[in-house]
Amino acid sequence: MWRSTTCLRVKTAKRVLGRLAQDKGAASSSKAALKSGRTVLATQRAYYSTNTTPRWASAATALKSTPRHLSDDRSEASTSSILDLPTSRIDDRQVIIGWDPHTYSRYHHIWLRDHCRCSECFHPVTKQRLVNTFEIPPGVKPVHVESRADGLEVKWPSSRPHTSFYPWSWLQQNSYDPHLAREPPQEKILWGAKILQSPPTVTYEEAMAEDDRGLFKWLSNVEKFGFCFITGVPPTPEATEQLSCRIGFIRETQYGRFWDFTSDLAKGDTAYTTMALGAHTDTTYFTDPCGLQLFHLLSHTDGSGGATLLVDGFYVASILKELHPDAYDILSRVPVPAHAAGEASALYTPTPRLGYPVLRHQGEELIQVRWNNDDRSVMSHLEPSMVEAWYDAIRKWYALLTSADSEFWVQLSPGTAVVVDNHRVLHGRSAFDGKRRMCGAYIGIDEYRSKLAILSERFAPDSVVHETAAYASVNGRSIWNPAL
Numbered sequence: 001m002w003r004s005t006t007c008l009r010v011k012t013a014k015r016v017l018g019r020l021a022q023d024k025g026a027a028s029s030s031k032a033a034l035k036s037g038r039t040v041l042a043t044q045r046a047y048y049s050t051n052t053t054p055r056w057a058s059a060a061t062a063l064k065s066t067p068r069h070l071s072d073d074r075s076e077a078s079t080s081s082i083l084d085l086p087t088s089r090i091d092d093r094q095v096i097i098g099w100d101p102h103t104y105s106r107y108h109h110i111w112l113r114d115h116c117r118c119s120e121c122f123h124p125v126t127k128q129r130l131v132n133t134f135e136i137p138p139g140v141k142p143v144h145v146e147s148r149a150d151g152l153e154v155k156w157p158s159s160r161p162h163t164s165f166y167p168w169s170w171l172q173q174n175s176y177d178p179h180l181a182r183e184p185p186q187e188k189i190l191w192g193a194k195i196l197q198s199p200p201t202v203t204y205e206e207a208m209a210e211d212d213r214g215l216f217k218w219l220s221n222v223e224k225f226g227f228c229f230i231t232g233v234p235p236t237p238e239a240t241e242q243l244s245c246r247i248g249f250i251r252e253t254q255y256g257r258f259w260d261f262t263s264d265l266a267k268g269d270t271a272y273t274t275m276a277l278g279a280h281t282d283t284t285y286f287t288d289p290c291g292l293q294l295f296h297l298l299s300h301t302d303g304s305g306g307a308t309l310l311v312d313g314f315y316v317a318s319i320l321k322e323l324h325p326d327a328y329d330i331l332s333r334v335p336v337p338a339h340a341a342g343e344a345s346a347l348y349t350p351t352p353r354l355g356y357p358v359l360r361h362q363g364e365e366l367i368q369v370r371w372n373n374d375d376r377s378v379m380s381h382l383e384p385s386m387v388e389a390w391y392d393a394i395r396k397w398y399a400l401l402t403s404a405d406s407e408f409w410v411q412l413s414p415g416t417a418v419v420v421d422n423h424r425v426l427h428g429r430s431a432f433d434g435k436r437r438m439c440g441a442y443i444g445i446d447e448y449r450s451k452l453a454i455l456s457e458r459f460a461p462d463s464v465v466h467e468t469a470a471y472a473s474v475n476g477r478s479i480w481n482p483a484l
């Protein structure tokens with residue numbers, strides 16, 4: 001691992017120095033920078049192997065001969081630095097980084113010390129904090145900061161010299177004063193009935209392929225669209241269970257682990273009947289509703305109906321917000337209690353008992369739709385003045401959910417499974433007769449997101465992971481991974 005560190009650092013140092021060498025005006029200092037670049041390279045390797053008294057201390061003096069902006073300089077950043085490195089200086093309470101003459105970030109000293117990720121302060125394998133946050137003096141202040149090729153070096157006053165290093169990309173990504181533009185999250189494509197023309201689909205071979213590229217494509221589709229078909233699935237519960245487990249371990253509930261069900265009321269729920277089920281999300285009665293839901297129709301004989309309904313709750317919510325902002329606001333505020341009480345051995349209600357709003361947000365962003373009018377409990381917590389407004393709001397919501405523009409109906413058949421993000425996409429079915437056998441499973445939202453995160457590390461690393469993976473990874477995970 002450390003050898004690969006060196007080779008990447010060679011590239012980094014060469015890239016920086018190469019840029020320098022191109023700068024005609026800097027010809028005279030390129031030799032000094034070349035020397036210092038090599039010094040940085042050697043000390044970086046030393047730094048990441050142990051961080052007792054990092055050998056940078058000796059190298060830092062060697063860097064003194066480097067251009068002014070590389071040293072701790074209290075004056076404003078130089079207007080043009082031949083290495084284009086960010087400037088850094090210590091202020092009373094914060095370290096100021098100058099990304100360019102017009103863009104600065106400020107990091108509190110306590111914040112930087114608490115976020116040191118050297119092997120003494122942050123366990124490189126477990127990715128857990130080792131530094132005792134509460135032993136860091138509130139007034140901690142660096143004695144020296146240095147702009148290095150790949151990041152900021154900070155020396156702290158303590159009985160034992162302690163040096164911290166923060167990659168520039170990580171500092172930019174975590175800038176909080178001010179917040180800097182970050183890479184946009186995976187885009188979500190909102191859809192209505194027209195998704196019928198080209199629904200997201202992967203093949204069973206892709207999903208099962210051992211190199212996981214197809215699995216990444218599958219889950220990327222789910223992240224983007226909220227659902228994805230899987231074609232060519234052997235029409236057996238065994239193959240469907242194996243397919244489910246490609247995402248993560250199955251979440252067992254009062255309906256069992258892997259379900260294989262039909263209309264025999266084997267479980268106390270209308271799903272185990274021939275009734276039509278309107279668009280809903282499952283397990284609204286759980287504090288933590290199931291994340292993904294996989295369905296695979298294994299057979300339907302001597303009858304018809306049982307078509308599958310999918311509705312993009314985020315799409316419908318966006319229209320509700322546009323057309324009926326008051327209703328959107330009510331559905332975003334008023335908690336809706338729910339229950340699962342069809343099994344003698346189970347009586348589920350969420351914590352807190354009043355449940356959660358239909359539309360859940362993080363800040364301004366809609367992050368979850370939770371709607372099952374069949375499983376809703378008594379609305380005894382409404383302010384009397386709100387009762388009619390609440391019913392008016394859900395009527396507007398329901399009208400949009402059930403509009404021809406929103407509803408995507410598909411007749412599943414053996415061999416084609418569908419996975420649905422139960423936090424976004426509602427599902428349902430039309431009534432049916434005859435013998436109909438459906439199988440599937442729930443996957444927890446955290447298991448789904450974890451699998452997508454590790455696949456993204458491999459196939460679509462974000463800029464910080466991309467830049468730091470080679471020199472700061474243990475167990476294949478960079479200590480600077482934005483998830484940490």
Ligand SMILES: C[N+](C)(C)CCCC[C@H](N)C(=O)O
Pocket residue numbers: 255259261269270271280281282283284372375
């Ligand atoms: C296990 N299986 C998916 C067949 C049954 C689902 C039960 C549906 C329940 N009314 C809910 O909305 O959670």
Ligand SMILES: O=C(O)CCC(=O)C(=O)O
Pocket residue numbers: 271277282295306307308427428429438
């Ligand atoms: O039987 C189906 O097609 C779907 C049943 C359902 O909505 C559910 O199990 O949540």
